[in-house]
Amino acid sequence: MPTVTIPVTTADGVGNRLRLFRSDAPPATPVVLCMPAMGVKADYYQPLANAFRQAGLHAATADLRGVGASSVRASRQVNFGYEEMLEQEWPALIECLREQLPESPVYLLGHSLGGQINTLYLAENAREVKGMILVAASNIHYRGYGRPLPMLLASQCLNLITQLMGYLPGHRLGFGGREARQLIREWAHCARTGRYHLKKRGKLLEERLAEVRLPVMALSFEEDWMAPRKAVVRLYDKLASAEITHQHLSGKALGVEGLNHFNWARTPEALVARIQQWISQHSPL
Template sequence: MSTAKPNDITVTCKDSMRLSATLFTPRQPAKAAIMIGPATGIKRQFYSAFATYLCKQGFGVITFDNRGIGGSVKGSVKQSDASLVTWGEQDMPAVLETLKIHFPNVPYFLVGHSAGGQLLGLMHNVHDLTAFCNFGSSSGSLRNMRKSYLLKAHFFMNFYIPVSNLLFGHTKSQWVGMGEPLPKKVARQWQKWCNGKGYVKTGFGSDVNQHHYDTIQMPSKWLLANDDDIANIHNVHDMISVFPNMEAEVEELDPQTYNVKEIGHMKFFSRKCQHLWPKVTDYIRQYF
């Protein structure tokens, strides 16, 4: 099935922030619609090949840049007031509402990558989703990191982030291969939550005043790679524990089994791993 050309659009949040997004519309009426929740500091273009695949499977799809990232940077990153909480409370709900406008009266799903799957409990409209499927979404807790990665993780979280924020007014993540430059509040919350337990749970009662994690009962699938230094199996279960009433299916992928050199935290969405993508669509198809 061929797809229509991707269409760049603007998503307007409740607080009037405008986000850059891309819509992928199948030539036949969409059977269901999917929003792709990006990882921290990752631009929407990173998910284009995966979104095109989903579209060819008959899904309407939206990708987007969170505020302060990529096409959604207004002015300079240093001036951005974005935080992980505003991504979950403002950006993601607005993207879902936009998806509903473009593809009305179909089931809606989230495919979350890392932060894109961690923050959905902050969405006021999360119950409009039928199910979700995450890859590499975990608590990122430093206490569960493999010893071989622990020093690197501590360096980035507890030295690089505060020093970069102090010197530049934001975190220059791109200098250490960690995606786009990050607004200082995003990086600061990321640091705090990864030093805690349950990731976003660390912010309950302080950074996070309202959430829906305890009322989410929809089906979910959590994919991870066994060569992912961040979203290891302990951290995935640590994140799932934040959803006390949710159905969760966990599948761990071994790169050797699928004849790829590595999957890690990022490669699932690359074309080299496209033979893994039916794991997402096969799961989603159970629910419409």
């Protein structure tokens, strides 16, 4: 079936788009909503969405606020963080999916930052989805990395640059994209403390995460220094009541030469086969 592009507008007026990769499967077939890494456009995940469609699942992609099809860009005047996306983009995108596929259980898939925000979304909205897949998504606390001090210094330096400039020119620095200062402040706080502390919710999200009772699949890669196994475990350990399945994989196992934090999404067939098998255990196809 053809890919459909659907305009989406958040409650606060920010435009985006949902690209729906509908399969030929029955109406109640699960749909996987793929949310990107920091600074990565949703179009990068088109091979992933197509692989899900070929595996008999529906899939959808969308951009994070400030990236790609999003109608805003971070600047001194335009600021936002995790909280705005949790309150605006995520509900609008899931509502759009419900309108298009009312019988389909929704599975959230998040890559890196997308996985972190998916996890936080579950703290207050677990009933909205059937399960979650984390791909190369970690808690970025510096102690979860093989070289903790460089990670700590780099994250705090990026935050300092961001606060001085009013936004992060990541496209010039080789990290992320054009990122909002509140988002980088929250990201750097997590790198420093390991905790998610948002403006309105404070520490409540951390407490609510422990109450989430959903199936969660975590996928990490041996060659990925940006989301090492220990850091991935630190993220899903916050979901103390969830049913966790963790697969730590090599490029050889996935048939991806030079596997890294990003290129898994360009040759995703072997990974999608594992995810499809896991989904079938929770939503029989």
